[in-house]
Every structure is written in structure tokens, then in C-alpha cells.
Amino acid sequence: MQNSSKSAFITGITGQDGWYLAHNLLAKGYRVHGIARHLRPGRHCVPFDSRIELMRACLTDPGQIKAALLHSRPDEIYNLAAFSRTYASRAFPEAVFAVNGLGAVSIFDLARDICPGAKIFQASSSEMFGKPPRQPQNEATPFNPLNPYAEAKIYAHAAAADYRNRHGQFIACGILFNHESERSAQDFALQKIAHGAACARLGLRESPLKNELGMPMVSDGRLHMGNLTAARDWGYARDYVEAMWKVLQHDTPDDFVIGTGHSRDLETICEIAYRSVNLDWRNHVQTDTGLLRPVDAGRTQADTGKIAGLLGWQAETSMAVMLGNMIDAQTSILAAELNLSISDIPARQTCA
Numbered sequence: 001m002q003n004s005s006k007s008a009f010i011t012g013i014t015g016q017d018g019w020y021l022a023h024n025l026l027a028k029g030y031r032v033h034g035i036a037r038h039l040r041p042g043r044h045c046v047p048f049d050s051r052i053e054l055m056r057a058c059l060t061d062p063g064q065i066k067a068a069l070l071h072s073r074p075d076e077i078y079n080l081a082a083f084s085r086t087y088a089s090r091a092f093p094e095a096v097f098a099v100n101g102l103g104a105v106s107i108f109d110l111a112r113d114i115c116p117g118a119k120i121f122q123a124s125s126s127e128m129f130g131k132p133p134r135q136p137q138n139e140a141t142p143f144n145p146l147n148p149y150a151e152a153k154i155y156a157h158a159a160a161a162d163y164r165n166r167h168g169q170f171i172a173c174g175i176l177f178n179h180e181s182e183r184s185a186q187d188f189a190l191q192k193i194a195h196g197a198a199c200a201r202l203g204l205r206e207s208p209l210k211n212e213l214g215m216p217m218v219s220d221g222r223l224h225m226g227n228l229t230a231a232r233d234w235g236y237a238r239d240y241v242e243a244m245w246k247v248l249q250h251d252t253p254d255d256f257v258i259g260t261g262h263s264r265d266l267e268t269i270c271e272i273a274y275r276s277v278n279l280d281w282r283n284h285v286q287t288d289t290g291l292l293r294p295v296d297a298g299r300t301q302a303d304t305g306k307i308a309g310l311l312g313w314q315a316e317t318s319m320a321v322m323l324g325n326m327i328d329a330q331t332s333i334l335a336a337e338l339n340l341s342i343s344d345i346p347a348r349q350t351c352a
């Protein structure tokens, strides 16, 4: 669908979701502007389309945000910028609150002055449920935060409802469950598994990447992980950015759970990933007690009834396809870094 007159403004544009959303909106005909703290390319160095305008600005600096909003005068704002490591947020509670909590409020306030008609999407998180009191979780499930990341996200989520009611602003929240892709950060669980499977596929016994403990992600032929019984509703980022857009096309601002409706544990995911490269995960993955989180969120599973019923959205990409894409991307990056030719790469089975 073409929408040539509209302008979108994305915070956190260089993150996984920002990149997919920017290109999704560009394909829909939007003019796309975005801000990020750093504009340097990540390991997945597919560059941004040159029509997307990138600006350096931090959510904690209202002067920078104001200048960027005045420049882009958006019809839609997607607030995706966040400190995203849930467990690590314990070490920097104030900094996390400044970005994930107060940063969102700063966007709501500045938008009210500069572009009062703009619709705003606030990225809320299933981490707000902590250890959920019931399965599955929907928009009415009580929050039970276990870390500063979740606490700050709840603050922004509550502020969104307050601004919506008090000032009549169109601010909608998507409660995003875990989602990854070829572009997710290297230290998230599924990206680690994709990297481990890619190393195993290429016969690498030691990974060039370091894990959360500063050790090689794969050493002595084994990927080091934390709690493999952790179960989450994991989806594909490429699907979720379409949900974000749909949330803003609804006639009223509201909260929507965004997930797949399926929960899987990491053992199952390891099994699918390593089987696709013809290996038994039990010989290639081990638990490292240093990677266990003393306090971790519980099993999540999204109840997607509201978004499916009102917006007609559902996740389209299966876990098998997502994992296959991620393993292929990790394999290509490793092969390029190691100067391997395509003929050196063993074939992969379809993930199932």
C-alpha cells in the first residue's frame, strides 16, 4: 500500500526492530526519519536504504529530540529506543529508567507541542509480566516486574495510558514478546544458538565472538548457555514491525499483545537448530552455571486474540523458518570473516 504523504519518526532506528520497521514503512511509501545514539553499523552490515534519514540523538537529551522532531514533523512516531538487556539492567537502574521510562515521557511531551496530531507507538514488553500469574498472557494480565528494565517499561506503559486519557493523544502500546531475527543482538538467546549451530556447521571449535562472561561463545566445540529449560513465546522481528504499523492504523489508541501464541523452551530450539545442520545438540551445547540468571522471568505465551480479532494480524513466520534464516546469516558472516568459499559450507536441512 502506498502512502506517499506520510512521515514516520523512529527512535532506536539502528536496532533490530528499527531497521526492519524503517524498511517496511519505506516500502509502504512513507518518508522515514530515525534517531539513534550511535550510527555505526553492527555485525550485520547490510546498510540502510539511502532514502532513510538517520540522525544522531539520545532519548535522554530533550534538546536533540526536539530538533529531530522539528526537522521531520512526523505523522507517526515509533518509540523503540531502549536499553534492552533485561538482566544487565540491574547494574544500571538509573540509566535504564532515564531511557526506557523518562525517555518515553519526553517523546510524549515533545510530540504534544511539536506535532500534536502524530500517532505514537510505544514499545512495551512481555518482560513486564515477570513471572506471569497465568498462561497465556493478554492485555489484562497483571504486571510483576523482576528488574529495572521491566519497571521502567511499566512506567512508560502507564504514562502512555495517562497521556492518552489526559491529553487525548493517540498513544498506543504494543506489548512485544521476545522476538529475534538475523539482526538481533549477538548475546540474545536465539542468536547465540544460531551462532553455535553455524560454528558447528563449519566445524569451528572456537568462536571468534565472546559471550556475556567475556569467554568465547563456543569453546572446545561447545556453545555455552544458561538455563535451557527457559521457555518463551519467541517470534520473528520482521513480522512484529508490521504489527506495530497496524496498531497505529487502528481508529483508536489501545494496548495490544504482540506474540505468536506458542511457547517453546531452549532445549527444543537447540534441537531444531542443530538437527538442521545434521548434528545432535547434546554434543554441542552445555550449561554454564555462570550464565544462569539468579532471578529470571517465567514462561511466556501470548494470548493474541485481541490483535487477531481487531487488527487481523498474526505472526506468519514459523520458528523453523526463523531459525534457518538466522543460522544461514551467521554462517555467511563467519564464512566471510574466515575467508571460506561457498563450496566449503555444508548444506543445511530445512529446520523442522
Ligand SMILES: C[C@H]1O[C@H](OP(=O)(O)OP(=O)(O)OC[C@H]2O[C@@H](n3cnc4c(=O)[nH]c(N)nc43)[C@H](O)[C@@H]2O)[C@@H](O)[C@@H](O)C1=O
Pocket (backbone or CB within 6 Å): 083, 084, 085, 086, 087, 125, 126, 127, 176, 177, 178, 179, 187, 188, 189, 190, 192, 224, 225, 226, 227, 228, 230, 231, 232, 266, 291, 293, 296, 297
Ligand atoms: C521480552 C524481552 O526479550 C528480550 O529479553 P530476554 O527475555 O532477557 O532475552 P534473552 O534472549 O537474553 O533471554 C531469554 C531467555 O533465555 C534464557 N537463556 C538461557 N541461556 C541463555 C544465554 O546463554 N544467554 C541469554 N541471553 N539468555 C539465555 C534467559 O535466562 C531467558 O530466560 C529482550 O528483547 C528484551 O528487551 C525484552 O523486552
